[in-house]
Amino acid sequence: MIKPLLQGLKITLTHLFKKPVTLQYPTERPQIEARFRGLHALKVAHSSAKCVACYLCPTVCPAKCITVEAGEDAQHNKYAEKYEIDMLRCIFCGYCVEACPVDALKMTGEFELANYKRSDFVFTKERLLEK
Amino acid sequence: MDTTILGLPLIYYAAMILKVLVVFVFVLLTVAYATYAERKIIGHMQVRLGPMRTGWHGLLQPIADGVKLFFKEEIVPAQASKFTFLIAPLIALIPAFISFAVIPFGDTVELFGYKIPLQIASVYDTQAGRVLDLNVGVLYILAMASLGVYGIVLAGWSSNNKYSLLGGLRSSAQMISYELAAGLAIVSVFMLSESLSLQKIVADQSNFFSWSGTWYAFKQPLAFILFFICSLAEINRTPFDLPEAESELVSGFCTEYSSMKYAMFFMAEYANMVTVCAVTVTLFLGGWHGPLHPVLNFIVKVYFLIFVCMWIRATYPRYRYDQLMRLGWKVFLPLTLLNIVVTGIVIAAFS
Numbered sequence: 001m002i003k004p005l006l007q008g009l010k011i012t013l014t015h016l017f018k019k020p021v022t023l024q025y026p027t028e029r030p031q032i033e034a035r036f037r038g039l040h041a042l043k044v045a046h047s048s049a050k051c052v053a054c055y056l057c058p059t060v061c062p063a064k065c066i067t068v069e070a071g072e073d074a075q076h077n078k079y080a081e082k083y084e085i086d087m088l089r090c091i092f093c094g095y096c097v098e099a100c101p102v103d104a105l106k107m108t109g110e111f112e113l114a115n116y117k118r119s120d121f122v123f124t125k126e127r128l129l130e131k
Numbered sequence: 132m133d134t135t136i137l138g139l140p141l142i143y144y145a146a147m148i149l150k151v152l153v154v155f156v157f158v159l160l161t162v163a164y165a166t167y168a169e170r171k172i173i174g175h176m177q178v179r180l181g182p183m184r185t186g187w188h189g190l191l192q193p194i195a196d197g198v199k200l201f202f203k204e205e206i207v208p209a210q211a212s213k214f215t216f217l218i219a220p221l222i223a224l225i226p227a228f229i230s231f232a233v234i235p236f237g238d239t240v241e242l243f244g245y246k247i248p249l250q251i252a253s254v255y256d257t258q259a260g261r262v263l264d265l266n267v268g269v270l271y272i273l274a275m276a277s278l279g280v281y282g283i284v285l286a287g288w289s290s291n292n293k294y295s296l297l298g299g300l301r302s303s304a305q306m307i308s309y310e311l312a313a314g315l316a317i318v319s320v321f322m323l324s325e326s327l328s329l330q331k332i333v334a335d336q337s338n339f340f341s342w343s344g345t346w347y348a349f350k351q352p353l354a355f356i357l358f359f360i361c362s363l364a365e366i367n368r369t370p371f372d373l374p375e376a377e378s379e380l381v382s383g384f385c386t387e388y389s390s391m392k393y394a395m396f397f398m399a400e401y402a403n404m405v406t407v408c409a410v411t412v413t414l415f416l417g418g419w420h421g422p423l424h425p426v427l428n429f430i431v432k433v434y435f436l437i438f439v440c441m442w443i444r445a446t447y448p449r450y451r452y453d454q455l456m457r458l459g460w461k462v463f464l465p466l467t468l469l470n471i472v473v474t475g476i477v478i479a480a481f482s
């Protein structure tokens with residue numbers, strides 16, 4: 001009975017001298033991996049969003065948080081007139097990115113999405129466009 | 132120098148006030164920084180950092196905690212019995228501090244030709260040429276430890292809350308049963324030293340390297356370990372912190388307490404820990420004897436034991452209540468009784 005008690009004490013003592021794993025968050029930043037699924041971004045090609053409003057991403061989205069409305073531009077091309085993602089409902093599964101046939105969507109390393117108003121969590125097309 | 136009050140020179144009273152102040156401030160600071168050390172040590176044992184933000188490496192954390200608690204709202208539950216509710220934290224806090232009155236924390240020092248023993252309740256007798264202290268010092272400590280129970284029981288009783296009540300009841304049952312074992316564990320020390328005076332017990336342990344004067348921890352290893360464990364149980368430290376078991380009793384007897392009243396319970400808990408460590412050092416680890424300056428020796432030993440308390444807290448889970456009672460009554464009590472009998476036989480055989 002005594003031996004396991006002493007073993008326990010030994011384990012805690014050795015841990016005392018280990019390097020802590022704590023990340024001092026706001027001052028120390030976590031390392032964002034390449035495949036991290038953060039805030040979405042709409043990719044841009046020839047100075048406009050690549051999205052062709054095919055509705056595949058709202059269809060596949062399990063949280064049903066993407067709203068797309070198609071429109072027609074001057075060259076009679078279909079484009080997304082409205083593209084919104086409600087970040088309060090998004091579960092960051094990344095299915096939308098995989099579903100996109102024209103590779104118009106990606107996920108960035110941005111993860112600090114806190115905000116003050118509910119409406120601020122609905123990201124419009126302007127806010128989603130790749131910087 | 133010739134004026135005397137009650138047969139003692141004025142400098143005695145001045146030194147007394149000084150000693151009380153120094154010890155009080157020392158214990159208070161130790162209590163404050165024990166909370167910090169505990170969070171740091173347990174943090175690092177769990178491979179975390181512990182407090183880091185307030186001041187350099189979180190050094191101002193105890194002060195920040197104190198200020199925070201000070202400005203919290205004082206809440207007295209509507210159906211609580213108000214007087215008892217208000218007085219209970221004090222009843223818990225005061226015995227924790229006044230136990231220090233009989234603990235010798237250093238050799239005698241000479242001030243203006245007057246010898247002052249570094250123990251609050253004591254005086255240097257020039258005629259006899261030795262220090263006179265409370266000759267039942269250990270009994271006094273045990274008595275104070277029992278008084279502390281009242282604070283907790285009354286807090287639980289007066290809060291008008293079933294969690295508090297259960298916490299208070301648990302704590303009284305636990306403290307009473309473990310006090311018995313703790314008291315019996317140190318009986319073997321008295322048998323060896325043939326005195327209840329802490330001065331005498333410390334003097335007995337003055338020579339570490341000879342068998343006759345070594346620490347009682349080596350002569351009475353079983354008593355030492357049992358006393359330390361029972362003391363942990365008596366002051367409600369983990370793994371025996373059932374009175375405030377968060378998972379079942381919210382916060383036990385201090386569920387309804389807020390603000391400074393809560394802080395008082397908190398301080399009482401840590402002051403009790405300091406006191407118990409100091410008593411253990413005095414009884415078993417040679418008191419202030421050692422290689423360094425006497426006072427430093429004492430402080431180092433006490434701090435080491437406090438570290439052990441925190442180490443134990445970081446290691447073991449909490450006992451279940453029936454296990455706790457079984458351990459106290461069926462394991463520790465017979466062991467201490469056996470220890471006394473064996474010690475008695477050995478003493479009788481060698482005298």
Ligand code: SF4
Pocket residue numbers: 060061062063064065066085089090091092093094095096097
């Ligand atoms: S990441 Fe998942 S939940 Fe979020 S928008 Fe894309 S498909 Fe929907």
Ligand code: SF4
Pocket residue numbers: 050051052053054055056057058068080096099100101102103104105
């Ligand atoms: S799947 Fe791609 S192209 Fe289709 S609507 Fe979504 S983002 Fe636009």
